[in-house]
Amino acid sequence: MSYHFPKWKYYLLGVTLVLGFIYAIPNLFGEDPAVQISGIKGQVVNQNTLEAVDTLLETAGLKAKSILFEQDTLLARFSNAETQLKAKEAIRKGLDENYSVALNLASVTPRWLQAIGAKPMKLGLDLMGGIHFLMEVDVDSVVTRRMEGYYVEIPKILRQAKIRYVKIDREDSETLVVTFNNLEDKKAATLLLQKEERDLSFESTESEQSFSVQAKLLPLALQTIRQETLEQTLTTLRNRVNELGVVEAIVQRQGMNRVVVELPGIQDTAYARDILGKTATLKFLIEDDKHSVQEVMSGHPVIGSKVYYDRYQRPSLLKTQPILTGEAITGASTGQDRDGTPAVSVRLSGDISLFSKTTRENVGKRMGVVYVEVKDNKTTESLISIAQIKSALGNQFQITGFSLAEARDLALLLRAGALPAPTSIVEESIVGPSMGQENIRMGMISIAVGLGLVLVFMALYYSVFGIIANLALIANLILLVALVSLIGTTLTLPAIAGMVLTLGMAVDANVLIFERIREEIRLGVSPKASIQRGYEFAFSTIIDSNLTTLIVGVILFAIGTGSVKGFAVTLCLGILTSLLTAVTFSRAIVELIYGGRVLKQIRVGI
Amino acid sequence: MEFFKKETRIDFMGIRFYTGIVIVVLWIISIGLLWTKGLNFGLDFTGGTQVEARFQTEVSPVDIRMQLEKEGFQGVRVQHYGSTQDILIRSKGESVVIDSVKDKAEPTSEQRLSTHIKKVLLDHYPKVEIRRTEFVGSEVGSELVERGIIAVIVAVFGTMLYIIFRFEYRLAISAALGLVHDAFLIMGVFSLFGFEFDLAALASVLAVLGYSLNDTIVVFDRVRENFRKVRKGSPVEVMNLSINQTLSRTLMTSWMTLLVVLALLFFGGETLFGFSMAFFLGIIIGTFSSIYVSGAVALWLGLSRDDLLPKAKVEFEGP
Numbered sequence: 062m063s064y065h066f067p068k069w070k071y072y073l074l075g076v077t078l079v080l081g082f083i084y085a086i087p088n089l090f091g092e093d094p095a096v097q098i099s100g101i102k103g104q105v106v107n108q109n110t111l112e113a114v115d116t117l118l119e120t121a122g123l124k125a126k127s128i129l130f131e132q133d134t135l136l137a138r139f140s141n142a143e144t145q146l147k148a149k150e151a152i153r154k155g156l157d158e159n160y161s162v163a164l165n166l167a168s169v170t171p172r173w174l175q176a177i178g179a180k181p182m183k184l185g186l187d188l189m190g191g192i193h194f195l196m197e198v199d200v201d202s203v204v205t206r207r208m209e210g211y212y213v214e215i216p217k218i219l220r221q222a223k224i225r226y227v228k229i230d231r232e233d234s235e236t237l238v239v240t241f242n243n244l245e246d247k248k249a250a251t252l253l254l255q256k257e258e259r260d261l262s263f264e265s266t267e268s269e270q271s272f273s274v275q276a277k278l279l280p281l282a283l284q285t286i287r288q289e290t291l292e293q294t295l296t297t298l299r300n301r302v303n304e305l306g307v308v309e310a311i312v313q314r315q316g317m318n319r320v321v322v323e324l325p326g327i328q329d330t331a332y333a334r335d336i337l338g339k340t341a342t343l344k345f346l347i348e349d350d351k352h353s354v355q356e357v358m359s360g361h362p363v364i365g366s367k368v369y370y371d372r373y374q375r376p377s378l379l380k381t382q383p384i385l386t387g388e389a390i391t392g393a394s395t396g397q398d399r400d401g402t403p404a405v406s407v408r409l410s411g412d413i414s415l416f417s418k419t420t421r422e423n424v425g426k427r428m429g430v431v432y433v434e435v436k437d438n439k440t441t442e443s444l445i446s447i448a449q450i451k452s453a454l455g456n457q458f459q460i461t462g463f464s465l466a467e468a469r470d471l472a473l474l475l476r477a478g479a480l481p482a483p484t485s486i487v488e489e490s491i492v493g494p495s496m497g498q499e500n501i502r503m504g505m506i507s508i509a510v511g512l513g514l515v516l517v518f519m520a521l522y523y524s525v526f527g528i529i530a531n532l533a534l535i536a537n538l539i540l541l542v543a544l545v546s547l548i549g550t551t552l553t554l555p556a557i558a559g560m561v562l563t564l565g566m567a568v569d570a571n572v573l574i575f576e577r578i579r580e581e582i583r584l585g586v587s588p589k590a591s592i593q594r595g596y597e598f599a600f601s602t603i604i605d606s607n608l609t610t611l612i613v614g615v616i617l618f619a620i621g622t623g624s625v626k627g628f629a630v631t632l633c634l635g636i637l638t639s640l641l642t643a644v645t646f647s648r649a650i651v652e653l654i655y656g657g658r659v660l661k662q663i664r665v666g667i
Numbered sequence: 668m669e670f671f672k673k674e675t676r677i678d679f680m681g682i683r684f685y686t687g688i689v690i691v692v693l694w695i696i697s698i699g700l701l702w703t704k705g706l707n708f709g710l711d712f713t714g715g716t717q718v719e720a721r722f723q724t725e726v727s728p729v730d731i732r733m734q735l736e737k738e739g740f741q742g743v744r745v746q747h748y749g750s751t752q753d754i755l756i757r758s759k760g761e762s763v764v765i766d767s768v769k770d771k772a773e774p775t776s777e778q779r780l781s782t783h784i785k786k787v788l789l790d791h792y793p794k795v796e797i798r799r800t801e802f803v804g805s806e807v808g809s810e811l812v813e814r815g816i817i818a819v820i821v822a823v824f825g826t827m828l829y830i831i832f833r834f835e836y837r838l839a840i841s842a843a844l845g846l847v848h849d850a851f852l853i854m855g856v857f858s859l860f861g862f863e864f865d866l867a868a869l870a871s872v873l874a875v876l877g878y879s880l881n882d883t884i885v886v887f888d889r890v891r892e893n894f895r896k897v898r899k900g901s902p903v904e905v906m907n908l909s910i911n912q913t914l915s916r917t918l919m920t921s922w923m924t925l926l927v928v929l930a931l932l933f934f935g936g937e938t939l940f941g942f943s944m945a946f947f948l949g950i951i952i953g954t955f956s957s958i959y960v961s962g963a964v965a966l967w968l969g970l971s972r973d974d975l976l977p978k979a980k981v982e983f984e985g986p
Contacts, residue, residue, distance in 0.1 A: 187938070195807065197804075486802075486804075487803075487804035487806065487807050488802060488803050488804055488807050489781075489800075489801065489802040490799065490800065490801040490802070491781075491797075491799060491800045491801075492798070492799050493796065493797060493798045493799060495796065495798065496719075496798040496799055499936070500936065500938065503934055503935055503936040503939075504935070506930075506934040507927075507930050507931045507934045507935045510930040510933075510934055511926065511927035511930035511931065512927075514926040514927070514930065515923050515926055515927060518922070518923065518926065519923070522919065554935075554936075554938055554939060555867050555870065555939070555942065558867075558931055558935065558939055558942055558943070559874075561927050561928075561930065561931050561935075562874065562924070562927060562928070562931075562946065564927050565923050565924035565925075565926065565927035565928065566878065566881075566920075566924055568920065568923045569881060569916075569920040569923075569924075572916050572919045572920050572923070573885065573916055573920075576913075576915055576916040576919070579915075580912065598892075601888065602884070602885055602888040602889075605833060605884045605888060606880070606881035606884045606885055607881075608829065609826045609829055609830075609877060609880045609881070609884060610874075610877035610878060610880065610881060611877075612822070612825045612826055612829060612877070613822050613825070613826065613873055613874065613876055613877030613880075614874075614877065616818055616821050616822045616825060616873070617818065617822075617870060617873050617874070620814050620817060620818040620821070621814075621818070621870060622811075622814075624866070624867065625866055625867070625869075625870045628867075628870050628874075629870070632874060
């Protein structure tokens with residue numbers, strides 16, 4: 062029984078290994094902590110910038126490894142994260158507003174490797190230090206807000222169509238109930254509303270004496286609202302993270318209503334929290350000039366209007382139904398109007414028909430910008446600006462009436478983009494840079510010691526076959542590192558643990574095969590046939606046992622979050638690569654060594 | 668070097684009645700411990716705040732706690748972490764009542780706790796290095812517990828389905844029982860010694876389930892093969908034969924995995940302790956359970972030759 066190991070398999074294995082090696086190499090080079098300086102608003106970085114940065118670093122007593130132009134930016138590399146942080150501060154303070162200064166990791170990988178997409182593994186926060194936030198988006202509040210909109214709109218539609226109704230009630234935050242005098246009105250209204258409000262479902266609540274209709278959001282509409290809210294939150298958070306100046310930051314959706322924000326390298330939580338945790342939303346409200354503020358404040362509330370206070374505690378009465386919310390703002394900048402007074406120019410996008418219509422109808426009245434902030438589950442609303450509407454407003458308008466400093470603040474608030482829904486931090490962790498370094502070191506030592514021990518024991522126990530298994534194991538590690546680098550999953554400490562575990566578990570396939578070969582030899586089977594049968598019989602066992610572990614790994618990946626996911630990924634990838642190396646790769650070597658000659662006797666082990 | 672020069676003929680199944688008693692007793696102890704003492708859940712599950720700090724010199728946790736209590740932090744746990752210079756300060760969930768934290772201006776919620784603790788530490792020990800702070804909201808924690816339980820159940824059923832498909836339902840049930848056994852005993856030991864059970868430990872328990880199943884499957888695979896080859900043997904004899912034939916593989920693989928886990932346990936650091944410990948226990952418990960839980964239960968459920976033969980056609984091709 063002779064087994065021919067086809068040539069193409071050697072080639073395929075060779076190519077796989079070479080590719081694995083190439084894509085694993087960048088990890089040997091690592092990355093430099095760097096500060097990236099780029100020009101904004103048309104400013105370009107040039108030789109002058111370089112000299113300025115050089116002088117700034119010198120005065121701060123910091124030493125850069127190199128300062129070089131890279132594409133359109135200037136990249137200053139440092140030997141450690143601590144210097145990098147100090148340098149960023151020094152440069153940011155020294156350069157003017159037209160430069161953006163950000164933390165970055167500069168690859169040391171040679172260009173030709175970068176060109177084919179080879180890059181080092183992405184390190185998790187526990188390995189490189191930084192801040193992790195998990196933020197929860199209060200999506201339901203958007204639904205409530207939407208229903209409040211319908212609460213105002215539905216009566217309007219009915220009035221226009223001259224359909225009489227008795228009352229409209231909020232049954233709960235997601236349901237409205239409209240009551241009618243008689244069945245005809247109800248039927249006519251239902252037909253009309255169904256045509257006008259396509260996002261709502263209308264259901265008549267049957268009873269003898271009441272004629273009412275229940276309005277609810279359709280599941281699809283609800284889904285869309287949730288989706289859009291989360292997407293808008295992601296975009297806004299990304300913009301804010303950019304203001305923090307972290308290039309490698311991650312802003313990612315997690316589950317139905319959460320967002321993960323990871324800021325590698327950053328250490329100043331208070332600052333980060335201030336920028337991100339500024340869980341503010343903006344809304345534009347029209348002044349209610351039919352009622353007086355004094356009247357409302359003395360205890361005669363007006364439905365649909367509310368008193369808002371500005372920072373000097375001056376009250377204004379505004380209609381609570383917003384004509385525009387912060388999501389529509391795409392830009393805001395400070396400038397001067399024709400008289401030379403400070404002004405904020407605002408640019409809008411999206412559906413602003415309500416906004417332009419309302420402002421057209423209300424020229425001469427005042428419009429307020431209300432800033433809604435949620436902090437520790439408490440909502441505070443403050444009026445940040447109130448100004449007269451001079452003309453119908455389109456998608457570009459100016460707000461005036463404050464000092465230059467106030468104008469700048471307002472522009473910043475508007476520009477940073479408002480979050481569509483209140484967002485709160487539900488999980489936070491900060492890892493110091495030295496701790497990250499130590500975790501990397503411990504992870505590496507664990508891999509080295511684990512691998513070393515396994516290599517020694519396998520070689521001792523199975524001699525030549527053991528060394529073959531060891532080669533397979535090393536090939537496995539290289540392939541695994543290459544895959545993790547290539548896929549770009551984040552390497553965390555648990556992920557390293559997953560790699561270490563895979564090392565121990567990967568030898569199982571070879572152990573199964575070798576033990577089987579030993580058994581066959583004991584039974585008196587010829588050496589070549591023993592090898593053949595060892596590989597053959599062990600194969601289905603190997604598949605069975607690996608598949609079950611893979612099932613568990615996939616479950617871990619599906620259900621786990623964050624670091625557990627990292628562990629699951631390395632575990633699963635490790636199983637897949639070990640199947641290739643322990644079975645096919647080791648077989649190839651065995652064939653290379655034993656295949657070509659006549660064997661009288663082989664020994665698995667000493 | 669070989670553990671066993673010749674094929675061993677140990678009568679594993681002969682003592683299965685006694686090991687059965689031992690297992691039942693261990694189960695009762697584990698469940699009792701989990702019931703009364705419970706698990707020392709990590710921050711991931713309980714929610715709360717945790718600050719890890721490194722001091723220039725040795726410090727006593729009691730001193731730090733007194734300092735914190737003087738500043739108004741009640742019910743904070745302070746302990747050494749890794750070395751005598753490292754301190755871990757932790758408040759779990761809602762357990763902290765703050766009487767008077769210095770700057771009243773800022774509302775003191777659980778979220779801001781770490782900031783305050785950091786401030787107090789830096790005030791008293793200017794050279795302290797804050798290595799890690801963590802805050803987990805309580806809702807996130809309880810959600811994780813839920814997900815963890817789901818994960819374990821799905822894992823057990825998922826692998827059971829696979830075994831039913833590849834082998835037979837009796838083997839699936841006994842393998843699943845073996846997995847439940849492993850999970851319970853690991854958690855029992857964690858409860859007994861008060862080891863912290865965090866998210867990584869849970870992930871590790873799940874991975875152990877996969878790993879321990881390997882042993883079971885290797886034995887089952889051999890049982891299936893032997894039923895076909897050894898015409899005369901009774902199920903008990905075949906089970907014994909199969910366990911003996913795979914014994915040196917079982918020991919070698921367990922030993923190799925144990926080596927790497929020991930490397931993790933000794934060099935992986937405090938963060939990975941729960942993970943490594945759970946896996947370490949899992950290897951030992953799992954090796955034992957694949958013989959005495961999975962193997963014995965399969966016999967007890969009445970596994971016979973006919974159950975495995977028809978499906979023998981489902982076979983993967985060799986490499």
